[in-house]
Amino acid sequence: MTSDLAIIGAGPAGLTAGHVAGRAGLDAVVFEAETPGGELVNRDRIENYPGRPDVSGPELRTTLYEQFQQYDVPIVLEEVVDIRDEDPFTIATSGGEYAARAVLIACGGRASTLDVPGESAYAGRGVFYCAKCDGPLYRDEVVAVAGGDDWALTDALFLADHAAEVILFETESELPAGASLRERVASNSTIEVRTGTEITKVTGEDVIDSINVIDSAGRTDIVDVDGLYVQVGIEPNTEFLGDAIPTNDRGEIVTDADLQTETDGVFAAGDLRCGSPQTVGAAVGDGITACRSVQQYLESQTDSQP
Numbered sequence: 001m002t003s004d005l006a007i008i009g010a011g012p013a014g015l016t017a018g019h020v021a022g023r024a025g026l027d028a029v030v031f032e033a034e035t036p037g038g039e040l041v042n043r044d045r046i047e048n049y050p051g052r053p054d055v056s057g058p059e060l061r062t063t064l065y066e067q068f069q070q071y072d073v074p075i076v077l078e079e080v081v082d083i084r085d086e087d088p089f090t091i092a093t094s095g096g097e098y099a100a101r102a103v104l105i106a107c108g109g110r111a112s113t114l115d116v117p118g119e120s121a122y123a124g125r126g127v128f129y130c131a132k133c134d135g136p137l138y139r140d141e142v143v144a145v146a147g148g149d150d151w152a153l154t155d156a157l158f159l160a161d162h163a164a165e166v167i168l169f170e171t172e173s174e175l176p177a178g179a180s181l182r183e184r185v186a187s188n189s190t191i192e193v194r195t196g197t198e199i200t201k202v203t204g205e206d207v208i209d210s211i212n213v214i215d216s217a218g219r220t221d222i223v224d225v226d227g228l229y230v231q232v233g234i235e236p237n238t239e240f241l242g243d244a245i246p247t248n249d250r251g252e253i254v255t256d257a258d259l260q261t262e263t264d265g266v267f268a269a270g271d272l273r274c275g276s277p278q279t280v281g282a283a284v285g286d287g288i289t290a291c292r293s294v295q296q297y298l299e300s301q302t303d304s305q306p
């Protein structure tokens with residue numbers, strides 16, 4: 001059976017697109033590799049979502065998911081491993097093959113790594129990438145944070161509620177974060193900020209016990225820590241596309257203003273889209289825009305049939 005639309009990923013972008021598609025009467029199906037809700041599941045607080053100030057990630061996830069469920073759009077809990085540009089498109093998953101007239105890619109991204117010696121060896125043994133999941137384990141301990149953007153600062157504040165000391169390392173000379181977050185971090189006595197400083201190595205025995213750092217003047221230091229939280233950006237989940245859908249050199253999908261990719265009938269929404277502000281609000285907006293574009297595309301296909 002051929003669906004009108006296959007939505008890949010059930011994060012904020014995919015769930016919103018699924019809701020809009022169901023409401024519009026499209027025969028849509030959503031594929032999700034893990035848990036519906038995407039990154040929201042891992043976020044303690046979402047402070048900047050319009051209309052829901054300071055909502056928790058899981059609470060916003062529940063609201064979006066319940067709204068998505070108003071229409072009978074199915075979620076298939078299978079990972080998409082390939083999309084073939086055929087007529088109709090073939091969606092190959094961990095569980096089988098499906099056909100759809102249009103595809104919306106909304107797979108988001110995953111935490112970037114530092115790529116320094118010792119990081120992967122101590123992943124899960126002191127090095128962690130989800131502050132909400134692992135942060136509370138470091139009660140009364142010393143935690144380093146790698147990264148200085150809005151999300152790193154938000155999570156440093158969360159970690160400061162649990163740890164005895166949080167030391168935040170940012171390679172740039174100034175924190176690349178919003179003014180209000182910088183002020184809150186500066187006035188938090190549990191957080192020390194070291195800008196212009198790069199983490200070069202992670203060491204330990206069974207678990208991490210220190211990190212090596214170097215500052216912009218070339219001075220090196222070894223800092224004793226019990227944990228290292230890495231928040232240095234997002235890698236788009238686009239490897240599985242291979243050459244089927246073109247991506248830029250950062251692996252992001254390039255779209256036009258209607259969120260149409262270079263491949264006719266394939267659209268992209270959310271964090272993996274080149275130029276995305278990478279916020280929940282933007283992902284939700286993308287889900288709406290992309291679904292409207294899909295409708296127009298499907299109508300144009302129907303109109304052009306003899």
Ligand SMILES: Cc1cc2nc3c(=O)[nH]c(=O)nc-3n(C[C@H](O)[C@H](O)[C@H](O)COP(=O)(O)OP(=O)(O)OC[C@H]3O[C@@H](n4cnc5c(N)ncnc54)[C@H](O)[C@@H]3O)c2cc1C
Pocket residue numbers: 008009010011012013014031032033034035036037038039040043045046047048049078079080081106107108109151152154155231234237240269270271272278279280281283
């Ligand atoms: C540390 C951190 C803190 C943040 N804090 C905030 C904040 O305070 N406010 C804010 O607005 N934003 C915040 N964000 C950003 C926000 O989480 C994202 O912008 C938003 O979740 C993007 O939604 P999305 O739907 O594009 O992708 P995601 O939420 O990443 O969802 C993508 C979904 O696709 C699924 N998927 C991936 N690959 C496949 C595949 N091959 N097959 C099937 N399914 C697949 C994934 O399992 C996932 O469920 C934060 C991000 C980080 C990393």
